[in-house]
Amino acid sequence: MSEDVASLLDEVASRCLPLQSEGRATDQGEVVLLRRLTLAALPGFFLLPALLSAIFGYAVGLPLGVGLAAACYMLFAVALVAGRRYGRATVSAETPLPGLVDQSFQTCPGLFLTLDPTGMVRSTGGRDREIYLGFLREPVLRPFAEHVHVSDRIAFAQGLDALRQGADAVVADLRLDRPVIAAGQPQFLNARMDMTALRNEDGQLLAVQAQILDIEGEMRMRDAVRRKEHEAIDAHETKSRFLAAVSHELRTPLNAILGFSDILIGEYFGKLETDRQREYVQLIRQSGAHLLSVVNTMLDMSKIEAGRYELNLERFEVDSAVTACERMLSLQASDKGVKLTSRIARGVGDVVADERALRQILINLVGNAIKFTEEGGVVTIDAASDGANLTLSVSDTGVGIPADKIAMLGRPFTQVQNDLNRHYEGSGLGLSLVKGLAALHGGSFSITSRPGEGTVVSVTLPLDGSGAAAAESDGNIMVEFPPRLAQNEKTGALLGNANGHDEAQAKIA
Structure with a gap:
């Protein structure tokens, strides 16, 4: 009543x-x-x-x-x-407040408000004033928080408190409630509120000048970017799982092919009748070994990319790893007429690293050097230390790499000579794997090359394993994969960069 x-x-x-x-x-x-x-x-x-x-x-x-x-x-x-x-x-x-909306603000986009220190709206203005006042329910002489969605009122209160505590400006993204919702219209309006403090000579807050802008378009873009990011991550993980699954499925029959071809070559169950048979069996053995090598490289790549590569850190002698690599590839070098040598500097003793990964780095680098070096050339493995780091270099007198092609190196499944009639076989994974393994150890990677003269590839690793063990406390090592290369403008060398593509994780077993 x-x-x-x-x-x-x-x-x-x-x-x-x-x-x-x-x-x-x-x-x-x-x-x-x-x-x-x-x-x-x-x-x-x-x-x-x-x-x-x-x-x-x-x-x-x-x-x-x-x-x-x-x-x-x-x-x-x-x-x-x-x-x-x-x-x-x-x-x-x-009781006029300083900074009340004057005529100059009437042409500015959005809604301008003048608030007192308690958050009470004292005046309104702005080019879009009528649009905003259509759903703000008479804001003048009412607390502005009444128009803000309940879950966003804390952000508005924190911004206002920051201004009272001495901040000059605060920006907050808020949702404004719509009192009347038309058909197909969202319940809230996403808006950005830029608040500026107006103070007296003593620094006391007298008023707050606020501009409100509609950010519905920006929020839609954010949602679209977030969806695309999730889709890219899902596609990346699907690809990594696919490579891992395929690699595992291929290794089982390949091992059988290699095993039975070895039995045929050894003639354990009877001699082969003709040299043509022996040649074919040898070709089967070589093709299977090559395919298994590619599959193993793909598996290692997918492990690094998916963050599941396990590093088994141990102390071992550098010269033993270099000698083992030299012995393993000496036959390949001699068959091609390439001289393979090694030089280990004095003072190079032990290193703390994953021995299997280090040997894989050397095998890939030396194998590439032999492949791209013509008959009569030389491939040299150098090992030196400067007290804290170990530097392994593989140099050759091969065909070299053009300056405009160096930037292509290190990308998975990419080769400098990528046409249908290329002269050198390979999948383009070796150098990518070398970069990934070096990065997992906290090391760096560089290439220097001149066409027709040769190439020098260097990998630098911490001797004490500190680069790989930096994250041992949480069990994971975060590195970039594949590491992006930056070219030195003076020397033309390609250097490893700590910033780049995706992150890879290595687990220390």
Whole structure:
């Protein structure tokens, strides 16, 4: 009942009071005030008509008393409402805040607000003011937090508190509630609120100037980028799992092919009748060994890329690893007419690393050098230390690499000579694997080459294994894979870079 009385009085006041703003409804404080006035005026509605009826009689006194009581009630109600609104308007007009939205802000995009230190909206402006005020429910002289989604009010309160604590500006992404949701319209408006503090000479916060911009388009772009990122990660993981699965499936029949071809070559179950048979069996053995080598490289690559490569750190002699590599590839070098030598500097002792991985690095580098060196050339393995690091270099007098092709090296399944009529076989995985294994040890990788003169490939590793053991406490080592190469402008060398593509993890067993 009191709400109906308040609505009636508000309609009367809106016609009588010049201070009443257009379309403004009676607030909760006015409703409470009118309830109290109604309770206080109830005795007067009975006493005044009874008193006048006793004096002038019922025919005259009763209507006169009821009319007089109603008129007094209405006058008091209008006076109270007018006094309350006049007081609020006086406070708003007589207590101006610095930085109120002036005419220059009316052409700026978005909505401009001036807030007092408590977060109360004191003025509005901006080019898009009418659009925002269409769903902000009369923001002036109301706390701005009432328009913010409940879960984002903490961010707004934290930003306002930061300004009170001395910050000059704060930016917060908020969702503004829509009071009326049209068909197909989202429930919230994503907006960015840029708040700037306005202070007096003593540094006290007087007001906050805020600009609100619609970021719905940016949020849609963020969602699209996030979806594409997840799709790329899923595709990357699917590819890695596929390579690992295929590699494992191929190794089983390849081992059988190699085993039975070895038995045929050894003639354990009878001699082969012709040299042509022996040649064919030898070709089967060589082809199977080559394919197994490619499969093993693919498997190692997929392990590094998927972060499942296990490093078995141990201390071993450098010269033993170099000698083993030299012995393993000496026959291949002699068959091609290439001289393979090694030089180990004095003072090179032990190294802490994964011995299998280090030998694989040397085998891939020396194998590449032999492959690209013509008959009569020389391939040299050098090992030296500078106190903290071990440097392994493989140099050759081969065909060399053009300067414009060096940047292609190290990409999986990529070769410098990539046409259909290339002269050198290979999958283009060896150098990528070398870079990955070097990075997992915390080492670096560099290439220097001149066409027609030869190539020098160097790998530098920490002698004490500190590069690989840096993350031993959490069990994982985070490195880039494949490591990106940056070219030295002065020397033309290609150097390993710590920033680049995807991250790879190696687990220390």
